[in-house]
Amino acid sequence: MSNEALKAEIQEDITAIETKRQVLEQIVSITQSIENMHTGLESILVLGAPSQEMPEEALELYNSISSNLRNLPVNTIREYLRNLESLIRVQIKSILRYADLDLEEEDSVEILTLSSNGSGKSPLEELEEFKRTAQTAVSLKVLLRRRGVASGGCQFPVPREMISAHVSSLEQQEQRQRARIRGKVEEMKAEIAAMIDNPAYPDGLKSILRGVQDDLGEDLDRIDKGLKLSSLSFVTDAGELSAIDENLLEPAPQPVEVREPPSFTESANLWLNTSWDVSWKDVRKRP
Numbered sequence: 001m002s003n004e005a006l007k008a009e010i011q012e013d014i015t016a017i018e019t020k021r022q023v024l025e026q027i028v029s030i031t032q033s034i035e036n037m038h039t040g041l042e043s044i045l046v047l048g049a050p051s052q053e054m055p056e057e058a059l060e061l062y063n064s065i066s067s068n069l070r071n072l073p074v075n076t077i078r079e080y081l082r083n084l085e086s087l088i089r090v091q092i093k094s095i096l097r098y099a100d101l102d103l104e105e106e107d108s109v110e111i112l113t114l115s116s117n118g119s120g121k122s123p124l125e126e127l128e129e130f131k132r133t134a135q136t137a138v139s140l141k142v143l144l145r146r147r148g149v150a151s152g153g154c155q156f157p158v159p160r161e162m163i164s165a166h167v168s169s170l171e172q173q174e175q176r177q178r179a180r181i182r183g184k185v186e187e188m189k190a191e192i193a194a195m196i197d198n199p200a201y202p203d204g205l206k207s208i209l210r211g212v213q214d215d216l217g218e219d220l221d222r223i224d225k226g227l228k229l230s231s232l233s234f235v236t237d238a239g240e241l242s243a244i245d246e247n248l249l250e251p252a253p254q255p256v257e258v259r260e261p262p263s264f265t266e267s268a269n270l271w272l273n274t275s276w277d278v279s280w281k282d283v284r285k286r287p
Contacts, residue, residue, distance in 0.1 A: 029124060
């Protein structure tokens, strides 16, 4: 087989893998939204209870609170908490609309990816913001309790029973979606294995593919351990969300440009036009 024919065959295989990765990325994005709703609504249940009835898991958030916030005056903490609770009361009606969707249906997925209410934010972004706001409010409530200040349960415009029902439903959807993601990763791993077994492929490429295969194996392990989906090697890294988001309490900083790592296809195409002895990781690091 000529070099040109081999490159064409490799490109076809890479395109197939990239298509699967894009599908996987969408499923992960939807699943992360389910997780955000789930976590946010669980936080709402905590906010709706008096501070003396807060569960132990919520109290553990204290370790995530920065020393700057821990040292704030009690009145300031109360004011921050009131402001966040007011914001959540506005957010929650919108959020529950999304919680009513069956996110295993394609129409529901499309709804989540469209911009909402002319705000410029997609529902996916709204759900992430809701989670951060709710978790930050819980953290402030925990902080008040640790300072010896009791606080009552916040009143929300929907019954607690409705929120609890949504939490249970979202947990089931989340588990189904994670199982679906695992299946997609296994499919990709099998296709990479077939590429490695192709006798026409040069040893240098097979070495790189084995590295990709190892990454996918680690992805399966992360999924089985219930780790964050943003840690998977073939999905967009959404970044880690801290237990308390101080940016919600201060003026928004100026945006900082972050250079995205090259996609699998970009890296593979770059590698194809590079010396065979250049490693996959070296290619991935290039700007």
